[in-house]
Amino acid sequence: MSIQDDIIKQARAILEYDERINLHRSPIEISIRNGTLMLAGEVEDLTTKKCALQLLRNQQLAGVSTFVDRLTVRPTEQRGDGALRDTLCRALLEESTFRNCTLQGRAKEVAGQGQGFKKVDFETWQQADREPSGLVQISVEEGAVILEGHVPSPSHKYLIGTMSWWLRGGRNVENRLEVVPAREETEEELVDGLRLILEKDRLVEADQIRIDIRNRVITLTGWVATEEEKGMAEADAWCLSGVADVVNQIEVRK
Structure with missing residues (x-):
């Protein structure tokens, strides 16, 4: 057995041992290359996705330096990217916490200057009405919500990310929002x-x-x-x- 196969075997054993993860309902593909361990596949819920990655990180597997998470959550219903984006934007508009944030939803890609270059066009749903203000740009690609921009506090970042996970029909959330001014989250x-x-x-x-x-x-x-x-x-x-x-x-x- 190669070193890589041994690491994969150890990782799978760790996942099988944890009662929160059912590999029959959530088949997870594990691979490793150049010290990077990657998890891929479609799992049954958010807890399985997050727990699987964190379990392996906490074990500090020998020979593994970085992790790549390509797990997605099985959608509870089928919805288009535009419907997911609009539903999230409307939910954020109704939440008073985000009145000091400019909210923008990705509308489309338009041709730009240069061969193969595309410019992303955003539609503004709300303009921030007070300081400190934030900017939240929302995109959805193949059921995955992507959050970019900046917010004035960690609570803003946490709540937007969670509301994105609450969307029925979503498969993943990439929360790239930065807290400005930057500080370590306690x-x-x-x-x-x-x-x-x-x-x-x-x-x-x-x-x-x-x-x-x-x-x-x-x-x-x-x-x-x-x-x-x-x-x-x-x-x-x-x-x-x-x-x-x-x-x-x-x-x-x-």
């Missing part, structure tokens, strides 16, 4: 961001859930009425960038 900001997200999530009773964090590992405790609500709270936590793991100790009380 654990306290992660907790504040998740609390805001849980309060906005209509499928979760946020008052019944407690959030603890240590070394960027989020632990959820409390109680909810259904397994679906418990799973949604965990998925919301995985939406935050910079999370090392999510421990879901929420109880279901019917």
